[in-house]
Amino acid sequence: MRSIDIHAHLTPQCFWRSTENGGDWHGLTREQNARGHELAVIAGARSALPPRARYTPEQRLADMDSLGVDIHVLSPYSGFYNYHLDTAIAVATSQDSNNEIYDMIQSWPERFAGLATLPMQDVKAAVAELERVMVQLGFKGAMIDDKINGVTPDAPEFLPFWKAAEQMGAMILFHQGGNTVVNSRIKRYHLPNSVGNLADRAITFATLVMGGVMDACPDLRICLSHGGGYTCQGIGRMERTWHNRPATRGQSTQPPSQYLRRFYYDCIVYTESALRYLIDTVGIDRVVFGTDWPYDMEFDWPVSWILGLDSLTQDEKEAILWKNLERLLGL
Numbered sequence: 001m002r003s004i005d006i007h008a009h010l011t012p013q014c015f016w017r018s019t020e021n022g023g024d025w026h027g028l029t030r031e032q033n034a035r036g037h038e039l040a041v042i043a044g045a046r047s048a049l050p051p052r053a054r055y056t057p058e059q060r061l062a063d064m065d066s067l068g069v070d071i072h073v074l075s076p077y078s079g080f081y082n083y084h085l086d087t088a089i090a091v092a093t094s095q096d097s098n099n100e101i102y103d104m105i106q107s108w109p110e111r112f113a114g115l116a117t118l119p120m121q122d123v124k125a126a127v128a129e130l131e132r133v134m135v136q137l138g139f140k141g142a143m144i145d146d147k148i149n150g151v152t153p154d155a156p157e158f159l160p161f162w163k164a165a166e167q168m169g170a171m172i173l174f175h176q177g178g179n180t181v182v183n184s185r186i187k188r189y190h191l192p193n194s195v196g197n198l199a200d201r202a203i204t205f206a207t208l209v210m211g212g213v214m215d216a217c218p219d220l221r222i223c224l225s226h227g228g229g230y231t232c233q234g235i236g237r238m239e240r241t242w243h244n245r246p247a248t249r250g251q252s253t254q255p256p257s258q259y260l261r262r263f264y265y266d267c268i269v270y271t272e273s274a275l276r277y278l279i280d281t282v283g284i285d286r287v288v289f290g291t292d293w294p295y296d297m298e299f300d301w302p303v304s305w306i307l308g309l310d311s312l313t314q315d316e317k318e319a320i321l322w323k324n325l326e327r328l329l330g331l
């Protein structure tokens with residue numbers, strides 16, 4: 001059976017090449033820790049890169065073959081959003097990264113498609129790069145963080161970006177980068193990742209809805225990674241707030257539950273009951289296949305996991321594994 005993965009990251013070879021022997025990639029550098037693990041160093045902050053982040057396209061394809069994954073809709077490594085750096089640096093790293101994805105698509109058009117990274121700290125520059133990748137490079141959309149230097153996506157300055165993304169038919173994949181909302185409370189137990197990612201995604205859903213973005217852009221296509229985080233589990237409380245406290249409705253014209261089917265959600269929820277609940281809440285046509293390659297939170301055998309789930313019909317498995325993304329992205 002076909003499978004199309006919308007959540008598969010690329011740490012570009014141009015980063016690895018440029019940072020060889022102490023060099024830098026637009027100011028980003030690389031070092032090894034005491035255990036020999038590779039670390040990206042960005043403005044003094046260090047983030048660990050897993051071994052497969054260094055894979056060449058050929059090694060990636062071999063790994064995809066072993067996993068039974070046909071297509072990676074490539075998105076950049078979220079550590080390279082670079083929203084906190086000078087716009088010129090973010091433009092340069094975005095273009096390098098996006099150009100490398102384009103080269104991979106050109107070389108293996110049956111195996112790769114592309115989501116860009118964008119210099120979101122400058123809306124005009126972000127729109128320009130989105131237009132370049134969509135019009136000139138044939139990308140399917142872009143991946144962006146839940147917040148841009150602490151600002152949520154409902155901020156008025158981003159509306160031109162949402163309008164542009166809608167007009168271009170871009171799929172926008174929301175994916176955390178750097179700190180999550182949990183970091184200021186607790187950094188222990190890996191909670192900024194295991195809980196923070198999911199909280200961030202629910203905040204993104206709520207702000208896009210209550211901030212009026214989904215009403216202002218009726219054709220905007222948004223995919224919430226990690227199953228939308230706590231969106232579906234929290235929708236009842238958001239709904240009650242909307243009804244009981246009308247002053248908190250913001251720009252939204254309908255209760256939050258009415259917007260659930262305006263979004264897409266990847267299947268990275270780890271348990272069968274959570275996936276079943278996601279499907280039953282948002283509809284099978286809204287759930288797409290994702291793996292989080294090549295990070296430690298990736299499913300071990302993602303295609304096998306879906307195929308082995310007793311509570312999903314064969315039609316549902318095919319919809320998630322490939323039919324939905326084939327239709328949505330024209331693959």
Ligand SMILES: [Zn+2]
Nearest residue numbers: 007009175292
């Ligand atoms: Zn990811």
